[in-house]
Amino acid sequence: MASNVPIESNYDRESELKAFDDSKSGVKGFVDAGLTKIPRFFHHPRSIINEPKSSTLQTQVDIPIIDLKETNVRAKIVENVRYAAENWGFFQIINHGIPQRVLDEMIDGARGFHEMETEEKIKYYSRDYQKKFSYTSNFRLFTSDAATWSDTFMSVMAPQPPQPEELPPICRNIITEYSDQIMKLGFTLLELLSEALGLKPDHLKSLGCGQGLFILGHYYPPCPEPELTFGANYHTDSGFLTIVLQDSLGGLQVLHQKQWVNVSPLPGALVLITNNKFKSVHHRVLAQKRIPRISVAAFLRPFHEGIEPVVYRPIKELVSEENPCVYKDTSLDEFVRVQKNAEGTSGLAPFKLDP
Ligand code: OGA
Ligand code: NI
Secondary structure (H helix, E strand, O other): OOOOOOOOOOOOHHHHHHHHHHHOOHHHHHHHOOOOOOOHHHOOOHHHHOOHHHHOOEOOOOOOEEEOOOOOOHHHHHHHHHHHHHHOOOOEEEOOOOOHHHHHHHHHHHHHHHOOOHHHHHHHEOOOOOOOEEEEOOOOOOOOOOOOOOEEEEEEEEOOOOOHHHOOOOOHHHHHHHHHHHHHHHHHHHHHHHHHOOOOOOHHHHOOOOOOEEEEEEEEOOOOOHHHOEEEEEEOOOOOEEEEEEOOOOOEEEEEOOEEEEOOOOOOOOOOOOOOOOOOOOEEEEOOOOOOEEEEEEEEOOOOOOOOOOOEOOOHHHOOOOOOOOEOOEOHHHHHHHHHOOOOOOOOHHHEOOO
16 A cells, blocks of 8 residues: 555455445446545556646647558558657547447446446446456456555457357347447558568458457546556556547546656557567546546457467567567467556556566
């Protein structure tokens, strides 16, 4: 526990966490109950919330925007992707071809799920991640130092899609339609990223980077004390690529040159197997006081290790005597296990080889 939080003898954190989990109604349940002070287990050390990085926050820095129809000169788009992936590990995409209707319906579907009658919704509450669809609050409730102000559903869509009846009726069709669209966009991005690495367009796909897909539908309820917690703490993602769809509220920030930069709506990306050539960006979501914020994050990554575990390692074409491996080999199981305990730090740091 953070050292700057005073120790109260009558505070039983474990039982509070358990009671919260047993309620199955998530953070939204607290807000519905009219809570005006957030429970102690959501408190993050003030030193992290108010760290110097925040006070030097710049909103004027422009996050790269990739226009997939900008020009017919593919080399130009590839160059833009290379620049963004090397310098930011993040970009916004416009003219991506996913109809606005599908984006709107996906946000509405995610909102609809989280705003469903509690009795209906809690049927899906589970920490059994063998299920194709589950809803929970804080994947790391029992392992992280402090909880965050959000609820999330997870839907594992590929390589084996769920049976329709495994998905809740309120967002069943749109999750499936959105996933199809995201897979297509994901393949386009994998091609562009391959080319940006100087590889053949199908290189990342041939390594299996496009085989797995799972979707997280986040709900960040309004928070009575946003200065004490986060919507999502500082982290890097675990997949090859994440495409984020957010509503119009904002709150997502990416770390760039030691400053937190606000991301105003649309998709983003990161890659971890390029031997540091492309960045895996640190990002977080601020808690806020006004209205719920909805976002949908699509991860190109298998959710479970396959029967034959794949070894993840720097792309061999990018490694040479001058550019030796920066990270050690790992498996999906190991990577996810180590990441679980790395919230608030870099997910890649534990895999760094000695210089
Ligand atoms: C995530 C994530 C950002 C958001 O799901 O890993 O960073 O805007 N989501 O919700
Ligand atoms: Ni993330």
